[in-house]
Amino acid sequence: MLKNIIVTMKVTPKPEEIRFDPVTKTVDRSKATNEINPADKNALELALQLKERYGGKVILLSMGPPFWDQFLKMGIAMGADDAVLISDRALGGSDAFVTSKVLAAAIKKIGDYSLIITGEESEDGSTGQVPPGIAEWLGLPVVTYVSQVVDVAGDSIIVRRTIKGGYEVVKVKMPAVLSVELGVNTPRFPDFERLQWAQSEFKLTVWGIKDLGLTENEVGFKGSLTAVTELRELRPRERMRQFIEGSPEEIAKELVKRLGLK
Amino acid sequence: MSEWRGISVFIEQDNGELERASLEILTRASELGKKFNEEVLGILLGHELDNLIREVSRYGADKLVVVEHPDLRHYNSDAYTETMAYIINKYRPRYLLLPATRNSRDLAGRLAVKFRTCLSAHVIMVDIDEKDRKLVTAVPGFGGNIVATVVCTNGKPEMATVSPGTYEARPSDKEAVVIKESVPEDIIKSRRIELIEKKVSPMPDLSRAEKVVVAGLGTGGDLELVKEFANLIGAAVGVTRPLADMGIVPRDYQIGTTGVSLRAKTVFVFGASGAPHFIYGIRDCGTIVAVNTDREAPIFENCDYCIVADLFDILKALIKELRGEVHA
Structure with missing residues (x-):
């Protein structure tokens, strides 16, 4: 029987809808649609399947602005039992180091956990550093890029992990941190009735940094160990963009000639 | 210290x-x-x-x-x-x-x-x-x-x-x-993690391949002709993210931000729309050829030779053309 299964969740803007202002050199996320970070949905699905097989309580944990509550409620509607949002103005500008520290502090406060399950990386920052970071703050083992849970045996969990050119199966002592590979399962749809309940009655827990025993100097820009000094747009270089017309045979001949494939 | x-x-x-x-x-x-x-x-x-x-x-x-x-x-x-x-x-x-x-x-x-x-x-x-x-x-x-x-x-x-x-x-x-x-x-x-089983197959080094043929969602995951063509020109095969998401090939073959960045001299892109995360992975390549049925697809903004056609027709014609050469 598993104890708490804590699933971290981030809300990310769709990358293709982000605009860059070359004059102010800032990123404009305001027009981009926000969504639950895709890999985090896979993490939640994996957690829910684990709960169905081995028991436990699935608790969502997020660090972000107050409006993220609607996304956490979506996670509740998918089947999570509870949700915690860490929201504090002081957290703005936090890098992966600070993020993992804050999440680890919240995980400690939630307590009584068997597993912390995360997505492999976020779609916006995609550092993949937060899961191993959380593990290190909590003194726990971590298995990254998990594609499948094979079994839970006593105080250990056996998982399959993606590696270059294949996979490995490892057994790890719980509590442990698992980061889940993007796309390894099909996240279930939110249950409509549960969503209505989540939106009208469910009370989400909101903590500030004081609740976690952290000070302003330890988080946000101040607590971060990296700083962004400049942003620029990466424009792909200009291409010829020459259309080749004709029958497939003519096009094939032309390509073979131009590219010297003979 | x-x-x-x-x-x-x-x-x-x-x-x-x-x-x-x-x-x-x-x-x-x-x-x-x-x-x-x-x-x-x-x-x-x-x-x-x-x-x-x-x-x-x-x-x-x-x-x-x-x-x-x-x-x-x-x-x-x-x-x-x-x-x-x-x-x-x-x-x-x-x-x-x-x-x-x-x-x-x-x-x-x-x-x-x-x-x-x-x-x-x-x-x-x-x-x-x-x-x-x-x-x-x-x-x-x-x-x-x-x-x-x-x-x-x-x-x-x-x-x-x-x-x-x-x-x-x-x-x-x-x-x-x-x-x-x-x-x-x-x-x-003092480790808490034990290896139980491991399975790997040799990986082509996509980031160093001279030629790469990329299959996008337009192939519907049918890679037979793509592979045949790649074989004929000595190219490695890569895929876009949707195909890796479908689990048709391991993610190691995925081109783009969350996958491999190519440095190939020649890249063929079959049936990819040209999402920014994919374009990122081919930004440093030499000549890019793209085949797509949609003339408005963003991929045509980011390639050298644009071909508006059914990708399977083009693949068949290319294979025929190249095989003809072999017998000549």
């Missing part, structure tokens, strides 16, 4: 298989070492490494620190983190660069917190600031559309994981002095 000096590079291997990106980073580190008068230190963990040691020591490091132990043959998050921490504490390198691969990102994320130090992820440029000697990196974000210049503001060693294919690996005249280190047994034995 001594000062933090030198540039160290984690040389990734798994079961004797060298991660070539390590050599690219080592080459870059030796350029920076020369420029800033810093010693370059390769760090290699594993077991029965004689062949790898010979190879790695030719890529510009001053010293190659080697830890050999049967339990380090395969990557183990716990054993590797503790062993690396031991070596870092002993050698105190100012900078630590690692390849941005799954295993090294796992390792780097833990080391950064252990040492309470900065870490830039999957960077596409590594440099040292002329004035304050801080590590400066370029980090792509938001699907590869935007690049941030990131500096380390605190902590040592200053760390970064470097995207494979960012630099070119070049052997140097210099041969590294090999230093064999042993670490206390309990460091390796």
